Amino acid sequence: MDIAIPQAHAPDEHRVALTPAGVHSLVIAGHTVFVESGAGAGAGFTDASYSAVGAHIAYGPEEIYARGDLLLTIDGVPENALPMVRPGQVVAGFLHLAVTPRRIIDALAAAGASTLSYEAIRRNDGIAPVLLPMSEIGGRLMPQLAAHLLETPSGGRGTLLAPIPGVPSAEVVILGAGRVGGNAAYGFSSWGVQTTVLDQDMDRLRAVEQICRGHVTTRLATESALAHVLPFADVVIGAVKVPHGRAPKLVSAAMVATMKPRSVIIDVAIDEGGCIETSRPTTHSNPTYLASGVLHYAVPNIPSAVARTAAHALNNALLPFALRIASQGLERAAQQDDAIARGIGLLNGQPYTSHIEQALEHS
Numbered sequence: 001m002d003i004a005i006p007q008a009h010a011p012d013e014h015r016v017a018l019t020p021a022g023v024h025s026l027v028i029a030g031h032t033v034f035v036e037s038g039a040g041a042g043a044g045f046t047d048a049s050y051s052a053v054g055a056h057i058a059y060g061p062e063e064i065y066a067r068g069d070l071l072l073t074i075d076g077v078p079e080n081a082l083p084m085v086r087p088g089q090v091v092a093g094f095l096h097l098a099v100t101p102r103r104i105i106d107a108l109a110a111a112g113a114s115t116l117s118y119e120a121i122r123r124n125d126g127i128a129p130v131l132l133p134m135s136e137i138g139g140r141l142m143p144q145l146a147a148h149l150l151e152t153p154s155g156g157r158g159t160l161l162a163p164i165p166g167v168p169s170a171e172v173v174i175l176g177a178g179r180v181g182g183n184a185a186y187g188f189s190s191w192g193v194q195t196t197v198l199d200q201d202m203d204r205l206r207a208v209e210q211i212c213r214g215h216v217t218t219r220l221a222t223e224s225a226l227a228h229v230l231p232f233a234d235v236v237i238g239a240v241k242v243p244h245g246r247a248p249k250l251v252s253a254a255m256v257a258t259m260k261p262r263s264v265i266i267d268v269a270i271d272e273g274g275c276i277e278t279s280r281p282t283t284h285s286n287p288t289y290l291a292s293g294v295l296h297y298a299v300p301n302i303p304s305a306v307a308r309t310a311a312h313a314l315n316n317a318l319l320p321f322a323l324r325i326a327s328q329g330l331e332r333a334a335q336q337d338d339a340i341a342r343g344i345g346l347l348n349g350q351p352y353t354s355h356i357e358q359a360l361e362h363s
Contacts, residue, residue: 001326004034004068006061009078010300012284014042014307015314017072017093018322022315024053031326032056036064042304043311065089070330072322075301079104087112088348090330092322094118094134097345097356098246099273105346105356112349114330115356120244121321121343128243129339130321132179133313137303138268139183139239143191145297145305146172146235149264155288155295157262159234162191169193173229175221175250175275176239177204180268182211184237189215196229226251231258238267238275244354246273253277257292264295271300 003026005017016039018026023033035050036058047057058064065071065084073093077085085091085108095117097105108115118130143161150156150170163169172188174181177199188195189212197208198221205218219225230236230251236259240247247269256265256278267279274280278291279298284305288297303310321340325333334341345356 001069001329002032002034002067003070003072003322003326004036004058004064005039005055005072006036006064006068007039008042008074009081010075012299012304013075013301014304015074015301015310016040016043016045016307017074017314017318019043019311019315020045020049020053020055022319022322023050023055025319026322026326027054029323029327034058034064034067036061040311043307045311070322070325072318076100076104077108079107082107082111085111085113088114090114090116090325092116092118092325094131094271095120095345096271098244099271109346109349114347114349114352115345116325116330116340116343117345118318118343120345120353121339122243123339130314130317133317134303134310135179136183137306137310137313139180140187141302141305142180142184142237142266142268143187143193145266145302146170146188146237146264149266149288149295149297150234155262155290156264157234157260161188161193161235163193170234171232172196172235172237173198173233174237174239175199175226176241176269177201177208177218178239178241180239180241181237182208184239185216186211189213196233198225198229221250226255227258230255231260233259233263235264235266236276238265238269238279240269240275241272247275249275249277251276251278253292256294259292259294261293262295264297267296267298268302270298274298 033055035055070090076093076095122128147161150159152158159170161170172195174197196217200221267274267276269275282298344352
């Protein structure tokens with residue numbers, strides 16, 4: 001198969017789908033790989049490093065979209081490149097179809113393309129293997145990110161995240177005990193930060209408590225519990241995900257208004273619409289804004305802040321699926337692997353799984 005790796009197009013997106021090592025694996029398996037010039041630069045991979053393992057360098061989007069039968073992107077196809085998509089082409093990436101504008105989905109369908117959403121690839125046990133490392137990175141970035149945002153020059157309350165003798169730590173509330181929330185809770189509790197984790201799944205709360213060795217407070221996520229913890233929080237992290245759907249709005253604008261002045265909200269769920277009513281997408285270049293006196297951070301591609309680490313982790317997770325699809329084709333690979341099947345939205349322009357139909361209904 002001819003495989004193409006385009007440059008990412010979202011603001012401040014520096015990740016790349018495969019590292020040179022991953023490309024080499026595809027090449028020695030007999031496939032042809034095209035890498036758009038500069039695609040790996042943000043993660044520290046030069047064109048020469050890809051050429052050295054057998055990749056062909058493409059100079060411009062016209063060439064890269066013309067060459068690849070399988071497009072391994074980070075963030076899908078930019079709107080100005082949609083006319084270049086052709087029938088049978090597979091567009092793979094963190095597509096987030098639940099929040100993708102209807103016109104883009106319609107254009108991909110009209111082109112007869114197929115889509116594979118990395119975040120929707122899900123095994124029978126519920127694990128999303130390609131999304132998993134990005135969630136781990138996002139969670140582990142939370143303590144250092146929260147610490148920075150709390151600083152006075154960042155617009156925060158001027159509160160040190162960790163405790164010092166005689167002065168307690170900041171108070172952190174995490175909404176969601178999944179991969180992001182669990183990794184964040186581990187990091188905060190390791191720093192001695194007062195951390196409360198809320199979730200509707202008691203098994204997840206038990207797991208987080210065990211991981212953190214009891215150094216966190218866990219609560220069932222009810223409206224009354226939220227109303228109780230938010231006014232005391234210095235940092236609130238929204239880490240709620242719903243497979244194939246928009247994130248629920250757990251925190252209303254009225255709840256945000258009860259929070260401390262210059263406290264911090266980090267809405268990790270913003271790539272699926274956000275779980276805080278006052279959230280709107282921001283970028284790494286301009287990451288924060290004030291709403292109701294609360295500092296909001298809502299960058300959709302948080303792992304891009306550590307693009308090299310994220311690229312290595314994504315490569316490790318994505319490569320087995322890329323090899324299978326390249327050798328068997330998307331449709332046959334989906335027939336043999338339920339995880340791949342769950343990740344397909346469109347197949348040759350036609351809805352393939354229920355989540356694409358849900359995306360069309362809500363777009």
